[in-house]
Amino acid sequence: MSTPVDSQSTVLVTGGTGSFGSSMVRRLLDGGIGEVRILSRDELKQDDMRRRIGDDRVRFYIGDVRDYDSVDRATRGVDYVFHAAALKQVPSCEFFPLEAVRTNVLGSANVIEASNANEVRSVVCLGTDKAAYPVNAMGMSKAMMEKVAQAFARNNPTANTVVSTVRYGNVMMSRGSVIPMFVEQVRAGRELTVTDPKMTRFLMSLDEAVLLVEHAFEHARPGDLFIKKAPASTIEDLALAVGNAMGVVPEIKVIGTRHGEKLYETLATREELARAEDQGDYFRVAVDARDLNYGEYFDAGDRRESELDDYHSHNTERLDVNQVGDLLLGLPSFQRLIESGA
Numbered sequence: 001m002s003t004p005v006d007s008q009s010t011v012l013v014t015g016g017t018g019s020f021g022s023s024m025v026r027r028l029l030d031g032g033i034g035e036v037r038i039l040s041r042d043e044l045k046q047d048d049m050r051r052r053i054g055d056d057r058v059r060f061y062i063g064d065v066r067d068y069d070s071v072d073r074a075t076r077g078v079d080y081v082f083h084a085a086a087l088k089q090v091p092s093c094e095f096f097p098l099e100a101v102r103t104n105v106l107g108s109a110n111v112i113e114a115s116n117a118n119e120v121r122s123v124v125c126l127g128t129d130k131a132a133y134p135v136n137a138m139g140m141s142k143a144m145m146e147k148v149a150q151a152f153a154r155n156n157p158t159a160n161t162v163v164s165t166v167r168y169g170n171v172m173m174s175r176g177s178v179i180p181m182f183v184e185q186v187r188a189g190r191e192l193t194v195t196d197p198k199m200t201r202f203l204m205s206l207d208e209a210v211l212l213v214e215h216a217f218e219h220a221r222p223g224d225l226f227i228k229k230a231p232a233s234t235i236e237d238l239a240l241a242v243g244n245a246m247g248v249v250p251e252i253k254v255i256g257t258r259h260g261e262k263l264y265e266t267l268a269t270r271e272e273l274a275r276a277e278d279q280g281d282y283f284r285v286a287v288d289a290r291d292l293n294y295g296e297y298f299d300a301g302d303r304r305e306s307e308l309d310d311y312h313s314h315n316t317e318r319l320d321v322n323q324v325g326d327l328l329l330g331l332p333s334f335q336r337l338i339e340s341g342a
């Protein structure tokens with residue numbers, strides 16, 4: 001991998017039993033990492049992962065990012081941290097917003113502070129497109145996670161720990177992805193349920209999400225935000241593409257927008273783009289390093305912001321049904337899923 005890890009390095013992955021964590025752990029092991037630590041609170045998932053991987057370079061820590069002491073223990077002697085632990089489901093965060101705050105905001109602060117105390121070289125915090133112009137509790141809590149990371153960089157300019165964040169859209173075939181539900185509905189001969197046919201979402205693979213994090217480790221300066229450019233599709237076209245890939249023409253049933261959902265998602269706001277560096281597949285947004293000298297805010301602004309548009313799933317590259325189908329069929333996890341029920 002392109003990150004500066006080697007056989008002498010130790011990496012901690014918080015929330016490491018999830019979709020992203022599992023992919024990252026496998027990639028680290030394939031790259032010759034010295035030790036990978038998994039910090040999570042579900043002992044059953046840890047045991048399943050231990051049996052599945054079968055590699056003594058992986059060490060498991062039972063704990064919760066909400067508890068500073070458990071994070072502190074896990075980060076001792078660690079070189080790099082991938083912070084993936086989070087509450088990610090929009091509806092559940094809408095009903096229990098304080099739980100989202102405790103995990104996504106305070107838990108992230110614990111990871112950053114413990115990493116700094118234990119002289120971790122670099123921390124990358126995983127974010128979401130829902131953090132841009134957030135309208136739901138999950139997005140708001142992840143936006144606050146970004147602010148916590150940026151504030152650490154701004155307030156600790158001499159820290160040895162580089163803290164950065166990444167932001168990406170929907171990860172296909174990850175835990176909570178709608179695609180397996182569509183596959184299940186096709187197999188059962190049922191209608192495919194969509195919230196709003198014209199709702200758009202960015203589409204990314206797990207491998208692309210991993211590459212984004214690696215890019216951050218390789219290029220980040222304190223407080224940086226990295227954003228992965230991605231194509232999008234409507235939810236209806238995604239559902240039709242799943243049906244086509246399974247050899248059927250599905251019926252679509254519109255069930256209406258769920259709690260806290262947007263018509264489209266924004267990956268980069270115009271305010272961020274005004275100070276962003278275009279790095280090809282990525283945007284790098286440097287931290288706003290101004291201090292609390294409010295004169296700067298009143299005396300000078302940036303006219304470029306009014307000339308830019310946000311980068312969102314309605315104005316990015318739009319994939320049609322056939323293109324989405326090709327994208328899905330290129331995912332080994334999707335191929336395994338549809339073949340498993342053949």
